[in-house]
Amino acid sequence: MHKNIVLMGDEAVALGALQAGISAAYSYPGTPATEIFEHVQRLCKKDTSLNVLCRWSINEKVALEEALGASLIGKRALVSMKHVGLNVAADPFMNASLTGTQGGLVICVADDPSMHSSQNEQDSRFYSWFSKILCLEPIDAQEAYDMTLLAFTLSEKWHLPIMIRLTTRVAHSRSNATLSEINHPQKRITLPASFKNWMLLPSNARPQFELLWSKQNDLTQFSNHFEKNVLNIRPNTQKAVITGGLAHQYFMECGGADDYSYLRVCSYPLPKQKILALLQNADELFVIEEGYPLIETLIYECLHEIPHRIIVHGRHDKTVPQTGELNTDLVKKSLGYPTPTTTPATNDKLVRPRPPQLCKGCPHTDTFKALNEALRGHEHERVVFSDIGCYSLGYYPPHEAIHSGVCMGASISMAKAAGENGLKYAIAVIGDSTFEHSGITPLLEGISRQVNFTVIILDNSLVAMTGGQERIMGAEQFVSFILGMGIDRDHLKIIHPIPKNHAENTRIIREECEYQGPSVILARRECLQK
Known part of the structure; x- marks a missing residue:
């Protein structure tokens, strides 16, 4: 059973x-x-x-x-x-x-x-x-x-x-x-x-x-015959729809199948035979897909094989919104169906706004407080490059401690470049797991080239933002690993970000930021989730 x-x-x-x-x-x-x-x-x-x-x-x-x-x-x-x-x-x-x-x-x-x-x-x-x-x-x-x-x-x-x-x-x-x-x-x-x-x-x-x-022909033939790529031709209509991904659910929910011929696409390469069959009697095509306009872009190869002109609507001509995920109302509007004339109450009207914030008692909060105080008065000669993790929330009030967040490991690469190009206070803030993920190689380069920059590794012993998964290295292995990269032992500092250590932590961060050469600070306290 x-x-x-x-x-x-x-x-x-x-x-x-x-x-x-x-x-x-x-x-x-x-x-x-x-x-x-x-x-x-x-x-x-x-x-x-x-x-x-x-x-x-x-x-x-x-x-x-x-x-x-x-x-x-x-x-x-x-x-x-x-x-x-x-x-x-x-x-x-x-x-x-x-x-x-x-x-x-x-x-x-x-x-x-x-x-x-x-x-x-x-x-x-x-x-x-x-x-x-x-x-x-x-x-x-x-x-x-x-x-x-x-x-x-x-x-x-x-x-x-x-x-x-x-x-x-x-x-x-x-x-x-x-x-x-x-x-x-x-x-x-x-x-x-x-x-x-x-x-x-x-x-x-x-x-x-x-x-x-x-092998491409075999892959295309698979798509042509894949039963999930559903083709439905309605008589007496010249309007057709191609849906991709979850957009198909929205199309069905708004009743589009009653008025349009349609093809659901769920395998790529595209099912070319089914697309050509859909377009034979169509003069107007709507492409509704969850994500970038991939089908809409590739469809033009098929249009060249159709003897008559077909007008294509989608994200390119903004019939479908160019950004964000779709929903049933957006698909209705794209297809010209009536949409609600009254604006429903939004979450902002129903619920008091609660911007994202670090957990109460998060160790990052104490680190950011010490970092802000250490750099006070140097606002025009410092940049704090950050990374991907919970600590990205340090951009928002009340912290306002970091200035960039691009991709995993970028904080160290960017801080290194800023330091070697003359910025007086070039600081990277990166989580322990993100450091393991993509921060090791730029730190090794910065240490080897003796760049003037400071790297603060927020060591909370796990991958916090995604649910507390384990990281690779243990605490002592972390220290040994960084020392093995060639950092001066006197400029690998460990601080414990708790309120009673604020003055001492601020002093250490200030001294390491003033140091002419690479320095690393481990801000070590376990995540509250652990």
Whole structure:
């Protein structure tokens, strides 16, 4: 008897991977993808017979490389990350389409339209198009489960990694899913008959790139015949809609299927045959997709094969909003349906505004107080470069202690550059896990070049912003590691950010900021969540 349960999209991906017989799961925490790995980990702790290796990796690049290593020896592996994490993993991601896979490799990426917890809302589908691999896009838990199971089979069929693209609403919304009774066994170690494709020397990579191109027709034919790419032609209408991702749910909710011919797209490359069939009798096309206008951009290749003119509406002409996530009312408006004439009460009117803030008693608060006091009077000759983590909230009142936050590890790189270009007080503020993720290499460079800058590592012993996951290094290992990079022992300071130490902490920060050379301050106090 099949089991029917309620799952988040993230949890459904995890269950699909486990039932597909993965041997390993790798990830770096980042909302809205964190719960994928956490659910794998939770289920494996509950049932040790699953025998799945679960590892939080030091960053997304390493996670993907680890999964690729498991694939090389014939094992199935799942790697999950948020959309900006794919930027970090871009190097192995692009090259994995050339090496191919031995064991099934599925890369699940969760995008964040409207930037609920991210610094941008980039669309990972473009990465799949760029790398010439198949991308599947579920819109609920059932599809997330089914497509993950399918993805491992397809990965081994075509010897390519397969991408699963989620968005925040799919990742975190709950819906019913019916699970299969079949649990696929884990694969045995099977080494490649030849390692030629795994050694990307130019002489090997060129034929691999040609092979990748030769697979594109198979991928397109899969999309043409994939039953989830639903084509519905209505008679007596010249208006058509193509939906992508969760936009299809909104289209159906607003009754669009009653008035428009439509094609739902959930696999990439695009289903060209179905698109041409949709366009044969259309003179106006609306492209509604969750994310950047990928379908809308690629559709013009198909338009050249249609003998008559078709007007295309979408994000490019602003018929569909160019930024933010969609909803039913926005889709209604895009299609010209009546929308509510009265403006519903917004959250701002119903609830007193509560801007994001650090937890009460957070150690970062005391560090920021000491930092602000140490730099008082130097407002025109200092910049505090920050990073990605809870401490980004130090930008807001009452702290107003930091001035930039670009991407993981950028605080140290930018502070180093500011210091070597003459800024008197160039300070980086970075979390301990973010330092492990992307801060090590720029600090090593800054120490080796003896740049005048100060790095404050907020050492709260875990990955706080995404739920308190473990970091890689222990406290003493942290100190030894930084000393091993060549920092002057006299300028590696440890402070304890609590109110009674405020005066002492302020003095230490001030002295290290005045020091002519690289210095590191570990602001060490456990996160309240631990």
